Amino acid sequence: MVKKTIIPILALLLWVFSGCFNQAPEVYDGDLTIRIYVEYEEQPLANAPVTIYTYDYNFESLTDTTDSSGVVEFENLSWAQYSTYSRGLIPVPSVNNPGYLDTLFLSGALSLEISNDSTHLATAIITDTLEVIAVGTDPGIKINEIYSSGPPNRLFWFYDQFYELYNSSDDTLYLDGMIFCRMGSGLANVTYIFQFPGTPLTGQQYPIAPDSFVVVAMDAIDCRTIISTSIDLSDAEYEFRNSLDYADFDNPNAFNLDNLETGNTLDFMVGLTGDVVLIADGSDLDYTDGIDLESVVDCVEWSSSSTHIKEIEDALDSGCGGVGISRYSGYSIERISPGFDTNNSTTDFQNRSTPTPGYQYTGE
């Protein structure tokens, strides 16, 4: 009686519970291979340093050099979302002197598409092509540093935001009438639009000399008098001042960027851990239909989130800087060298623990 009752029950329970959980995957981590083809002007590029990195784990980035076929391979990697970049002085065949080599500063970046599909997992090899371009082919005014996170404080105070511009060309350029915008999702959505003084395109009252910086502050004051951990912006050359906001501080020694948006009574404030800002030549002041792509001088997107979904068009900025920066940390993002611009903020910018308004970070 006992055997007849209990044994079928045991068998039934075993059968029921044996299928309770998901099946174990057949693939073990750590067998991923990434193969990168590096090209410059559609030709394989040898001896190019290639670095891969991921935000998925605490791994050090890995760097290797392309072989004569322009290929580099990284083996025994963990499965994760990787990005790659190549950057450095690299000898390439000379255009002007055939048979000789020119050494150019080349740069390029790429986010690898690694999906969870069975094809990838079965082959465990990811192949992609990284195209590099010569840096400095498009010199001009660059947004060189952005500080928006706020200083360490317990008062939720973040009004020491500033932007540093840099002239990477060999000529004196002029900021007259240029516009400074905070963007929403895409170039068609302008959140704030402020304008430099002067006449767009033709004015020459507000110069920026070659290889020099100017600082555009939210308010050009010594913020340390308010929050001791903040920074001194009293020497900023420019400040945002909304003439519709009568309480907005105005430093007489700083030139003002004024608000163009009807009804906006706010100062120029951006997100503490992420946003998009751009500067444009001022030829298109009708912000209601967005900003003309051709008028944009420089654009930067940043976000503290490694999984951030891009807001601005890739043509303006194909990457995103500032990953890992938290609110009220006192961190800024700055180009890795003055004016270094490949239209990819992921690789163009680095996080700085100390903001450097008006000069380039030179090391801890």
Place this chain on the structure above:
Amino acid sequence: MWPVSIFFILSGMASAFEPSFFSSVETINREIAPTTLYELSPNPVFYQTMHLNDYLYYQTSFSDIENHFKRTYDPEEEREYQAYFYAFKNLNERSSIAASAAYLRTEQTDVQGSIEKHFYEQYISCIDSSQADIKYDGPQLWALYNYRLFDRLLVGLKLDYGVERGLEDVYTQCESIIRNFFLSFGLGYQSINQSFSIGTFGKYYNRQTKLESVKETSDAQVTTFFGYHAYVEENPGSTIRKNDDLNGYEFGLQAERRDLLINGFSIQLAGSLAGRENNVTVGSVSQPRARGYWVREGLKITGALVFYPQNSFGGIQTSIDYRRYDDWIKSGNFDVIIIENNTSSGKVGAKLFVNPAGWLQCAISGEYEQIQDDYREYIEPFSYKKERLNRNASIEFKIRPNIISAIRLKGGFSNNEPYFYWDTDEYHVRRINGQNIALGYERLFLFGTMGLSFKIEKWRPVLVNINDSVVELTMENINSFGIELYYQK
């Protein structure tokens, strides 16, 4: 995660919200006697092998652990306050009921990265950037009901429910909420004279854990570990939450034959199959990210041979215990295994009971355990394959100087080989020696029995330096002190 966790040894109740993989029984104020079938395998129908008569028990207790040999994310000190009520009653000839209610407060001090209550017991665990004190509070309830369906057929049901909330005293002011639920259903056959018992039980358990770090001014910064070497910095945010949903089952069989061939000789045998899954997500409240899926399956076989004739001067019990766990953890991002673990252990033990006089009971016991670990991490390759040995011995007395009072005295020592995450390589720690002593006094009053007991435990890591000389780390002891006051009737 079979490796010996000294915290779990020290604080059995603290782990009440981290359900042990195989069911275990919390024994209260146990007499010096052989193991019962229910203790070997907790089928609700055999609960009466522990208690035959109605029983009422109240207890308040306090314990304190100072851990000077702590791992990175262990608390410096852990204090526990507990109030416990337990009752068992035979309702009639066919049915009985037992119930318990407990309230437990645990205080952990100086916990670095203070999110998890027991960081090292999880394969996917989180820390934040704070060092803080944390207080955990929560009630736990269970109830058990037995019914003798026919003369020989028994059915039983046990229900456990607990809620616990933990709060950190400084920002990121991590808050943890754990809710667990167990349901066991048992079926058993017992001969009329109770000399033969066989039964089976099934258990389902479910636990939901939420750990939440919130920002004060700067964002909460949380790090998720995958095993003990690879980790990811979560995106900073105003609220970072870890969700850990656990579902599990256990299915057990047990049998006992008493008075086999001779009076007082009995055999107990039990086996369990268990499995559970943990689904872990971490991230913002609105966009949590899958961090891993952990499955553990295992087998336990235990048995005991007991010779303890009634009204004799003593007896002996020998026991065996074999356990095996198999773990695999899948990445949250890709369909690949990131951690794998196989652990098996075999333990043999013997206990000698001596009752030289009516006023004195004594028991001497010893256990020897061999554990084989095979732990592998694949994200950042790491492998730990080792055989470890643990030993312990104890001696216990119960002295009755008169008919209304009793003195309990227990002492023991242990010698354990630590798991790798005790930083054993760095410190060259090879073994951890432990000693414990407990002293209790109880007195019979008109309204019942009251008792008071103290317990002191100490563990000392043993170093082997480059000259192979052995040194005990006297400054890095783990010390424990406990006191309990109880009333029983």
